[in-house]
Structure formats: C-alpha cells, structure tokens
Amino acid sequence: MYSTKQFKFIIIASFSMKQLINILITFTFLFLLVPNLAEAQIMGSMNPATVNVNTLTDEQINQIWERAQQENMNVNDVVILAQAQGLPSAEAARLRTRLNQARAEAGTTIDSPMASTEVDTIIVEDEIENILPDTLLSTVERAFERQEQIEQPRRIYGHSIFTDQSLDIFTTTDAARAPDTYVLGSEDQIRVTIFGVSQADLHLEISAEGYVQPTGIPRIFLKGLSIRQAREVLRERLSPFFTFKDEEIAVTIVVARTINVNIFGEVQARGSFNISALNSAFNALTAANGPTEIGSVRQIELIRSNERKIIDVYEFMSNPSVQHQFDLRHNDIIFVPVAKKIVEMNGAVKRPMRYELIGNEGLFELIQYAGGVNYDTSPNFVQVQRVVNGEPVLLEWSLSDILQRRERVQLMDGDIVAVREIGRELERFVTIEGSLFYPGKYNLDQSPSLIALLERAELRPQAKTDLIFIERTQEDETVRVIPVELDLMIVESRDMELHKRDNVVIFDQERFSNVASLLVTGNVRNPVDRSLRFDERITIANALKLAGGLRPTAASTAFVFRRNLFNTDLVDYIRVDVIEDASFELQPGDELRIYDQASYSDVGEISIRGAVNENITTKFAPNLTVEDLLTMAGGFTRGAQMSRIDVFRLDFTFREGTTYDIIPLVADSTLTIVDAPDNFKLQPFDRVIVRRIPEFNVGITVDLNGEVRYPGNYLLTSRKTRISDIINEAGGLTVKADPRNAVIMRSFNNIGPIAVNLRRALRNPGTNKYDPILFEDDVIIIPKEINTVTILVNATRIGELQDFGVVNPSPSLREANRVNVVYQGGRSAGWYIRNFTGGFAEDADRWSVTVTRPNGEIAGTGRSFFFFKNYPTVEPGSTIALRASPPDPPDERPTIDWNQVQARTLQTLTTVLTIFLLIDRL
16 A cells, blocks of 8 residues: 555656656756755745645735746746645645646746646655655656556557547536535535425525525535435425425536546546546546556555545446446545556457456456356366466466366466367268258267168158268268168168268259250240150140240241250251141250241331431331321421432342432421322332431530630531631630640540641631631630640650669659650750750660640651751640660571681691692692
C-alpha cells in the first residue's frame, strides 16, 4: 500500500526524444530550484499551508502571476513551488485554475494538463520531502522502461472499454440520468415535481451551506444525502405545504455540479479533469483515454482523503451496476498502477487475449475470464510456457482436472497458456453411396457389418445387387477395391465385417445397360431427347405423341438420321412421310427431324425505303399495293419528293444475269398513286424508293465550342455552309484563340476528328482547300493558344544521360519522360532539340523528327537543297518526338582465319615450285 504522508507521482505526458529532453531540462531546473525552496516566496507574505485560494482577490492572484513571470516560471512551476512550501493538494488545484484565468486575461495561453508538453507533477501530501537528484534520474530511467512496455503489440483484456465508446464522459446532465445513489452537493440543481392533488414544479439549487429553500418554506438541508435519501427528506418536509401521496413526488437532477478529478499513473492522458459529478470513476477513466498498455485494470485506486477503494474492471464488465459504487467527489484521485501479473491465453478458448490476474487467481479463473473453452477443445492437457531461472520451460496439466477444480494451478507474470483443439479426425464411421434411399455416413459401432449397414441405408428397387464394391482405405492411405456378390451373400446367409472409413458403392442397373438417345427435333411442340435400350423400338406416331405433336406449319416429309450404334460416324438418311409412315419403327440412336413448310416456299420480299418515316421489308402478296407500303411505312417524311417514287424491279436472265428496271411513280399527299404505267402491280423482290427534295434542309445544326465570342449551337442554312460562315456568325474568334489548331469532330460515317487551320479558312473563305463544308451534327472545337512546346526526351542527349544515370531528372520529368518549354517562336524542331535537350543522342534517327500540332496534324522531316535535313516548324502547343536508330544487324559472314589462309598459300607455292623444279630437270 502507499503511504498517505509520502505519496509522490511524477506524470510524463509522452516520451518522444524531444519531450525527454524537455523532461531533463525541467528536472535540471528543479534540481537548481530545490535548495532555494525555503527562500523563494512566490506567494509573498501568505502562508501556503493555511491559505484558502477561493478567498484570494483577483489582485492577489495577479501579483502572484507577475512575481512568477519575473522569476521566468510557468503555472506548473508555481503550483509545484507552492506545494513544496506547504500548499494542500486541493488548494493547489484551485490555484492552478485561478492562475490560468489570470493568464487568459493577460492574453497568454492557458496551461492544460492534457495538452501540455511539459512535465506535469502532482505531489499529493500535506508536506513534501526534498526531491533529490538521484531520485529524478531514476524517475527518467523508469520512464524509458515504461515507454518500452507501452510498445507491446497486444492490449490487456478490459482496456478496450475505455476507448471503444462503451463508456461516455458526461459533460451535461442531459447526457445522463443520475442514479439514486448519487450524493448531492453544493451547486447541484434539482427539480422537485409534485403531481398529486397539489401540483408543483420546483427548481432548486443547493447552496454552499448545503440547503435548498423553496419559496415560503424553511430551509431543507440536502448536502451529503443520496437522491433516494433526499427524496424521503423532501417528501417529509414538503407534506405540510402540499397534498400528495408518497408515490406522487419525483426528485431529479437538473444540472449536476462540476468537480475536479485528478487522474494519474498508467493512463493515456494524465492530469486534472473538470467533469460533471454524474460521472463514475469508469467514466472519468474514459476521459483519460483509459490505461496504457501496461496499466492495471484490476487494481485501480479511487482515493478520497484517507479512504481508498479498489476498482476492478473485470467485475464491472460482468456486472455494470458496480459503477455506482464508485461515484466521484471534488478533488478525488484516481491512480492506475502498473499491472503486476499479466498472462497470455491462446488456443481453443472463446476470447484469446492477455489478462491481468490478482491475488490467488489461477488457471481456472483465467479460463473463465477468457469466456471458457470451445466445443472442440482437447480435454487431455493444457500447456503453460514459463520462464524459470532465465530458461523457458513448458508445463502441462490435465484440462479436465482444472475445469473440475480437482487441481489448482497458480500462474506467474509472463506465463503463456495454450489450450489445444481436438486434432483427431472422425475415423469410426463407414460411408455408403449410390442407389439408396439414405446414403451418407454411419456410425461403425452401430453398423459393424455390411448387412446391418444396408438395412439402415435401404436399397432402391433399381439397385444392382449382384455385384457391389467396398473401397477400403489402408494404413498407408492407399485404397483397395473389394468386389462383393451381394445376392449370393444373402442366399448363403453370410455377412461381411466392415472396417473404419470403408466406403460401400452400389450402382443402378441402368449403369450397366446398353442405351442410346432417341431425338425428335424440328417443327414439333416439345422436342424429345430420351434414352432407349438397345432392344427397344418406338413408332413414329408414338414418338410424335411424346413430342406433343406436330406444329401446324410442319411438313409431312421428314428424315430419320440413323447412326450405327457401334460406329457413330456411319449415318443412314431415311426419307419418311410422318403420316403415311406412322408405323415406321425408330430405334436407339435415331433422330427424327421434322421440317417447316415455309422452308419449301419462296414468296419473295418487297421493301420501301427513302423519305418515309420507317423503312419496311415484308413478304410479297399478290394483293399488296404501293399505297399499302406507304401506309405501312408511316407515310412521307418532310421533304419527300412525292413526284419521284422509283420502283426497282428485278429482271433475271441466264445470259445477262441479274438486272433492274426502274419504274417511276407519282403520288399525292393522301398516299395515293396518281401516275403509274398501265396495269402496274407490285412483283416479288420489288424495291420502292421515295426520293427527297433536292437541297432540302430542316433544322440541321452544328455545335461551336471554345474560343469564339458567342459559342453554342448554330443552324446550317444550306448544304454548303462552311466553317468560315459559322465563325463569322459567332462574332469571330477571341484574342485567346489558337486558329491554327481547330478541330471538327465529325460523326458522319464515324469519320472522327478533322484538323482545320482557321487562319487560312478565314483568309480564303469559300475554298474547298482551306474552308471545309460542315455536315450535320459536326462539333467545332477552337482551343486556347498554348504558349508551350513539349519535347519527348527519347533519343535526345538528356534522355541518353538519364538512361545512364548521369542526370537525376525531376519527378515530373522522370514520370512523363518529357520536357515542357515556353514557345520561342516559329523555329524548327531541330533548334528546340539542340537548345532545350542538349541536342541529339548518338544513336538518334534525325530523319524521324516529327512535330505533332494540337489539332492532330503531324509534320515530318524532309530534304532540302544538297540533301540537308529540313526539320518541321514548331507551333505553340506542339509536341516534338524522334526515335533512336535501330541497331545494326549482326554480321553473319564467316570469320576469316588468316593463319589458315597463310598456311594454304605457302602449301600452294611449295607445290608450284616443286613442279617447276621437276620440269627443269626434265
């Protein structure tokens, strides 16, 4: 336990390197300050041991703050010094608040214990001993050790309730309802509601002296009473003045008082917290973000004067009502110590985590905290990994003995407990599959023999029982197939013992039957595909009944495709009449194909196209007229030339082949033919074309976008409207326009983008070369003039150096592999390459230099006088590109061996000289 007289805690907010340096600086300051604590009178002539901070005037507080600034001290330093001179801890908290108010009025930042990066030291005792330098150094060492422990990856069970929003910190009374155990105090505001014969709604505030005084009623002292007790007192004291029954009075908290709570130890945020008195100690810990990774959840202390309560989070998690036992009062202290016994639970439990144990709690309690074991937990043993005398050891106990409490195992800090799952697979079973009513797995003990298994699985009538198979798994996992003559076994009253994991397979008789498919396809209501035994036959009449009968359009002529059952590549084609040959027998493998009568008729088609609302193609009929076709097509469209209807008539001869005759017709607005050749009638394959009025144009528009004064949708007034006409109609180009790089997006025939030089079009209006005619739905895009030029660095000097790692390009250059420069005027692409990329690379193909303009036009390098290269001129927004020359092909000629050539030459000369000598001797 901790001494009441000597209770010192140093809170370090965090342990980054920068803040540790600040800690050491502060400790140095304290070390220099301690010898002069007796002489330093920061509070003037006041005695800190007896002062009441609430009675100090604002002028006195300002004098203390001014004196602190002269000594270059902050609020924390003043509070530490005042406590060292005897200021009680409760008054120290009030002094901190008053000094912060003084700082705020002076325009400086308020010190916050939760946000300060300085050392926030809270010393809880009536009299403080001198702080020695070696104590300060040991505190810093402990801080380093604690920081290393915080970095452990897994948290202790119970930490999460303070961080996962399981608990809230209440700042107002609206957020929580005060329990009946809530103890009233000064500044609490209560509401007393009477709803009996008398009705009243009293809003009362408890004074500093601890009483409330309703109008016209004597004082009622409530301070220190719980709400339950206060309700009884108010019922008794108000009954002489109001008429109501015992259950017709309600007492609730309207506004709870604000209290100051000090939280320190192993919590995420340490310091003083101003919170509503409605909060319990658990809610206050939530305000401090809960314990650190090594903070205890079982031994948290709630300190109130000489009274101490131990808070156990595990107890709260199993019974949340215990939180009302830990209500808070002004200046209460919550201390979270380091957890002393942490064990880790792994394996087949419901909640594997790290747990904190206290007292005599052992392995049994640990398993209970972990939610108990899983259904598949092995009962044989539980393992504990423990470090003994610096060496890891593995200890084992029977899990069933632990759970039945026949053996009690104590655990140590750092133990790792593991409970194993059942590793064995199901083995004492047999499986039966196939032609059965109840296939599946069965218990071997209840079905130890084949006959017993078959009685439980029940054979189907179509099962093949003369021969079945048993697949038996051997010890080496190989499978042995055992054939069993089941019928003979039954006749001889024999049985067969089964082994574990045996698989019994029983087939249908159909599996061993010779069958083939019979098909009835074509113009029948329900095509047939079914199996027939080799010895089975069916007539055409019955097969058609299986197919639901013939369709009305079915032809009587059909074919039977008969495949050889032993060589399916051989097919006989049998012509049948489904009516006359109804008794013809079909056999397995046959296909009866029924045809449609329409397949044998060719009545021809007739169509109408052109200036009609809908193009129509239909079958020819002798009574069909041109008026009928015009009606089917929805009549004429606007712009139809009714005096020009052409009928194209097919004329076929064996000598000249296919030709068409044109027959002109004239119609009126009522779709009636008023002029036609004598005795004109439509014939099969006629094509009727309704012509349009020449140059007819209704509402054909184009879209004009970009840098013109009035962009938008414009009407083409004629079929020869040119782009210059639309530009002029739109008020001309803006000053930002790039007329050399306009684009027409043409949807007609999916042509796509067309590059246009508007400067030339406007200078040469009406010319086909420069001023194109616009089509319906054209989209004209006039871009802004781009004052930059892009050079792709491939095959340039800078690209070559980049590949060799000589230059380190910027990230944008490295990603895009390009250089963007400001347009320098109408210079050549070669000039830009030499001046902005260091020139051409050694392997550059200079004839491949191209300039791509913004409108998509590409200009390449040509030849000028004396074969000099004529690089293309660069315009704003252009992209310059070139490629590297391909490597020279390898020399495939054979290598000459000069030594061999020299040897052969000498040999030849020697032979020649020998011949000459022989001739000379002759």
